[in-house]
Structure formats: structure tokens, C-alpha cells
Amino acid sequence: MAAIGQRNRLQYIILGLLNQRPQTGYDLTKAFENEIGEFWQAKHSQIYPMLKRLEAAGEITHEDTVTGEKLAKKQYSLTPAGHEKLVAWVTEPSPELTAIKDEFILKLYFIKSIADPRLQPMLQEQAGLHRAQLAHLRQRQTTVFPNQAAIDQAYGHYLILDHAIEREEHYVDWLEKYLAH
Amino acid sequence: MAAIGQRNRLQYIILGLLNQRPQTGYDLTKAFENEIGEFWQAKHSQIYPMLKRLEAAGEITHEDTVTGEKLAKKQYSLTPAGHEKLVAWVTEPSPELTAIKDEFILKLYFIKSIADPRLQPMLQEQAGLHRAQLAHLRQRQTTVFPNQAAIDQAYGHYLILDHAIEREEHYVDWLEKYLAH
DNA sequence: TTAAACCATGTAATTAATTACATGGTTTAA
DNA sequence: TTAAACCATGTAATTAATTACATGGTTTAA
Numbered sequence: 001m002a003a004i005g006q007r008n009r010l011q012y013i014i015l016g017l018l019n020q021r022p023q024t025g026y027d028l029t030k031a032f033e034n035e036i037g038e039f040w041q042a043k044h045s046q047i048y049p050m051l052k053r054l055e056a057a058g059e060i061t062h063e064d065t066v067t068g069e070k071l072a073k074k075q076y077s078l079t080p081a082g083h084e085k086l087v088a089w090v091t092e093p094s095p096e097l098t099a100i101k102d103e104f105i106l107k108l109y110f111i112k113s114i115a116d117p118r119l120q121p122m123l124q125e126q127a128g129l130h131r132a133q134l135a136h137l138r139q140r141q142t143t144v145f146p147n148q149a150a151i152d153q154a155y156g157h158y159l160i161l162d163h164a165i166e167r168e169e170h171y172v173d174w175l176e177k178y179l180a181h
Numbered sequence: 182m183a184a185i186g187q188r189n190r191l192q193y194i195i196l197g198l199l200n201q202r203p204q205t206g207y208d209l210t211k212a213f214e215n216e217i218g219e220f221w222q223a224k225h226s227q228i229y230p231m232l233k234r235l236e237a238a239g240e241i242t243h244e245d246t247v248t249g250e251k252l253a254k255k256q257y258s259l260t261p262a263g264h265e266k267l268v269a270w271v272t273e274p275s276p277e278l279t280a281i282k283d284e285f286i287l288k289l290y291f292i293k294s295i296a297d298p299r300l301q302p303m304l305q306e307q308a309g310l311h312r313a314q315l316a317h318l319r320q321r322q323t324t325v326f327p328n329q330a331a332i333d334q335a336y337g338h339y340l341i342l343d344h345a346i347e348r349e350e351h352y353v354d355w356l357e358k359y360l361a362h
Numbered sequence: 363t364t365a366a367a368c369c370a371t372g373t374a375a376t377t378a379a380t381t382a383c384a385t386g387g388t389t390t391a392a
Numbered sequence: 393t394t395a396a397a398c399c400a401t402g403t404a405a406t407t408a409a410t411t412a413c414a415t416g417g418t419t420t421a422a
Contacts, residue, residue: 007410008378009284016291026400039286046379048402071387071400086291091299093306094285097314098352102279103190105220105344107271110197111337118272119336125274133278155300156292163286163355170351171279174344188380189408207370227409229372252370252417 010042010050011059015078015086018060022077025051034140035157038164051076059085120180127175134168141165191223191231192240196259196267199241203258206232215321216338219345232257240266301361308356315349322346 017023017031028051029044031037051074054060059082062074078086104126111119141161145151151158198204198212209232210225212218232255235241240263243255259267285307292300322342326332332339 009282009287010378013287016287019291024400025402029400036287036290039281039283039290041280041282041379043380044401045381045403052402067399068388073400090288090291094288094303095306095310096284097310098281098283098285099222100220100279100281101190101222102220103277104275104279105341106190106194106197106217107275108337109217109220109341110200110267110271111340112335114333114336116336122275125276129276129278152295154293155295155297156289159289159292159359160286166351166355167348170347174347178340191408205370206372210370222409224410225371226373226411233372248369249418254370 009040010046011054012086012089013040013042014047014050014054015059015082016090018076018078019083019086022063022075024073024075026073035144035161035164038137039160054082058082123175123179127172127179130168130171130175134165134172137161137165137168190221191227192235193267193270194221194223195228195231195235196240196263197271199257199259200264200267203244203256205254205256207254216325216342216345219318220341235263239263304356304360308353308360311349311352311356315346315353318342318346318349 013036014028017028017036025044025048028047029042032040032042032047051060051062055062055076059079060076061079062076065073065075067073104122107122108119111122144161145158194217195209198209198217206225206229209228210223213221213223213228232241232243236243236257240260241257242260243257246254246256248254285303288303289300292303325342326339
């Protein structure tokens, strides 16, 4: 008897991305390097096998295309069954809180004293990282959502970018609160 | 030739916790249910094997104790080698950004329109979850850090609790920004 | 006095995820 | 014209992590 499948949210993300438009595994991989990556991570070595699994389950299909002389691509798209599964997932509750893995914060936990000489350099280093990330996200926002029409057409995408930007803003603010001036 | 070991931060967290005071696997498991859990997750089934591995590597040792008539406990503590390894980890840079897995945000991405009838209930549900989490964290802060002396003795711990609280505050604020009034 | 909650430690089976290996085509800028 | 960057798809090996299985002791409150 097969197990229900341990959460396995990756499949739903793939279904959701393919619902927007037919795409290749490579396109999906790129999506994880942009805004999806702010809230979920996956490499191509996880994505390609999942595409095969979803196709075997009848939830997606693919069409072979060729670019240039012979570069083969597989354009995947949703089947009705896949669409149904996606809608069911989005509609059901999400009672689990965000899982965060933050190595820097973990290290902080083991700094016992405000006078530890490692504390300020650590805060500085992180401030640099998060300021760069914030700049990158703001840049993306202006390119992806240059006007209200763009926002209206992909409202959820707008929301998650906005959320990521605010998260980085507050992370930087928090670091600066403890940076010696 | 054995691989270097794929990041494996869990071992460092365990070393760090044992550096504070000798503890059992059960105690460590509880730590992940409190503030550590805000930034890293691990179950007892991952912790007990890791304790054996660290002991085999000579980085921790244990002492057997008994509670009541016969409840056996293993009190683990750091060896000098373990302490050295912990210090090295805390001191080295942490150039990787926070990894976040947030199923709710992911679902939002697939909501195309502000008029989608699922949007407001989803925001409401999450607001409830994060308000409860925020209340829980604030409660912990008043019990764990009732005065300045407590803060001075575990400054890093104070910092990460403060960070978790601010994160939840801003998450709730963000949700409320998009909640219809 | 007894049931629930908690303390305590493990292993087995399975799934998720990363890193490394492997190959080859296309486009772009120096 | 050629090297770098990018497009494109996969598998193998390994490690990380979760869920389930397994067992038993102690404390607390009804």
C-alpha cells in the first residue's frame, strides 16, 4: 500500500506554474531562481523527475519541440486532472507555519555576551547580504510590475514579491537596530 | 573517500546547546520546540543518531544517570574537540541567505486576481495563525527575559527571540494591509 | 487509583533534497 | 572565430529529514 506522499508541495508548485502557461523543465527551474525561490527551493535534479512522475499520473502532458537545428525541448502543460488537483490544493487550508532555516540567526544564539567581538562583524556581514537582496527584489518589482495593469493580471505574484521586499526591509532594520553606530 | 558532509548544521546546533550545559537528547528535542525551532527544525529521530555520531567522532561524551527507580538518561557534554569545532563554526562567515518554505505564500502566487473569492479567507486564516504565534513568542519573552540581567546573560538568545517577534509582527501587519476592512 | 501527560531513547522505512556526474545545443559578445 | 554564457535534459550517489514503529518509566491531576 503506497503512502499518501509526504506533503510533497513541489508537485503543486509545478502544476501552478504550468497552469500559467506551458513550460519546459528549464523554465520551471528558472522560476525557482526568481520569486518562487523566495518561498520555496528546488533544483533541476528534483524538477525533472517530478515532471515524469506527474506525467505518469496523468496530471501533465508534454509536446516535443525543437529550437534551431536540433535542440530538443519538452513543453509541459496541465491536463484537466492536473488542473483539478491544483485547484483543490489552493483551496484547502494551510495550517502550517513558515519553516525557516537561518544559519546566521542560529549562530547568534550561541553568542552569550553583547561584548563578544564577533557580534558586530556578524551583524555587518548579514546587513550587507540582506541589503543586496533587498535591492535585487526592488529592482525585480519595477521590471515585473511597471504599472497597475501588470499588478491586476498577476495579483498573487505581486503580493508575494511585496511580502519578500517587506521581509528584507524589516530584516535590515532589525540588524541596524543592533549595529553599533 | 568520504564526502565532506553536506553542510550538516544540526551537529553545530547540538554542540552549541551542549556548550550551554550538559543535556539529554530529550532536552535538546525540547529546545527545537522552543526558540531554536523558530530558525531550525529537527525531530528526536534525527537528534539521537546525531548524538551517537558526535560521540563516535570524539566531540561529545555522555554520563549515564538514573531518575527515580530506573529511568535511564544520558547526559551529554562537550569535549575540548567539540568546543573547538563549535567556536570555528560560529566564527566563520555565513554567506547563505535564509531558506524559507512557506506554503501559504506559494498558494498566493497562484491567485491571479484580487477578486478571487479564496483570497480573503486565506488571508484571514493566516492572520489568525500568525497572531497566535506572535502572542506565544511575546509570552516567552516575558518569562525567559524578565529583567536586564537575564538579557545580559544570554544576549544572543535574546536577539533571536526579538527577531522572531519582529518577524511575526511584520507578517501580521503585512496580512492586515491586504485584508478587506 | 488510574488515566493522561510527560519523560526518555531508540530504530526502520520512506521520502525529500542536494551535489555530482553526464552530455550536448545555441547565442552573444569580445 | 571562438570562448563564455546560456539553454536543455537527464541520472547516480549521497545526505537530510520526516513519519512510523517500538518500548518503557515518572509525574500530576482528576
